Amino acid sequence: MIGMMLTNKESQEMEYLLKRELEELLLDLTDSRIDGVVKRAMEERYQMIFKLYKRFTPQKEYLKYVRNKQYSNQYKTSED
Numbered sequence: 001m002i003g004m005m006l007t008n009k010e011s012q013e014m015e016y017l018l019k020r021e022l023e024e025l026l027l028d029l030t031d032s033r034i035d036g037v038v039k040r041a042m043e044e045r046y047q048m049i050f051k052l053y054k055r056f057t058p059q060k061e062y063l064k065y066v067r068n069k070q071y072s073n074q075y076k077t078s079e080d
Contacts, residue, residue, distance in 0.1 A: 011056060018053040022065050
């Protein structure tokens, strides 16, 4: 495990960057022109970034970005 010490301002900036990335990924995941294989990789990235975002924000904030498990599993089942 790697630790990181951030100032309050750096922490806020990290929260902002992660939030923007989550929003962008959510938008891209709804795009029907993107292939299922790419969406599966995007879903994996989303989950990783979401876990980081949870560390910087209170529960009320990160609950907005929780994805429906059934929705995220559709990319795995459609390719298998």
